[in-house]
Amino acid sequence: MSDASLWTALADPHRRVIVGLLLERPRPVGEIVEACGLSQPSTSKHLRVLRDAGLVRVRQDAQRRVYDLDPAPIAELDAWLAPYRELWNRSLDRLGQRLDETSDHDTSQPTPKD
Numbered sequence: 105m106s107d108a109s110l111w112t113a114l115a116d117p118h119r120r121v122i123v124g125l126l127l128e129r130p131r132p133v134g135e136i137v138e139a140c141g142l143s144q145p146s147t148s149k150h151l152r153v154l155r156d157a158g159l160v161r162v163r164q165d166a167q168r169r170v171y172d173l174d175p176a177p178i179a180e181l182d183a184w185l186a187p188y189r190e191l192w193n194r195s196l197d198r199l200g201q202r203l204d205e206t207s208d209h210d211t212s213q214p215t216p217k218d
Contacts, residue, residue, distance in 0.1 A: 110177055113157035119150050130172035
């Protein structure tokens with residue numbers, strides 16, 4: 105799996121819906137088709153992209169193909185996003201402090217009369 109294939113796979117909104125469905129539990133192709141509202145060939149193409157990116161695994165269960173989410177690439181993505189999450193947390197903390205200061209300043213001032 106390459107970083108580019110992971111990002112490409114997740115860029116499509118239909119594939120993100122499929123990943124969300126598989127986050128809940130493994131599902132057979134027919135159930136994914138029904139939940140997504142796509143044709144079976146279109147859904148199969150999306151599943152192939154997700155499989156090629158390493159995001160999903162497939163297993164045979166009698167005549168059904170059951171897809172499951174592979175957590176390893178998601179963990180890699182989470183690790184890559186960690187510094188950015190920290191950046192946002194610091195920014196939001198500073199914003200919260202500024203809003204608190206502004207709120208404290210506003211409550212100490214008398215309110216103007218009409």
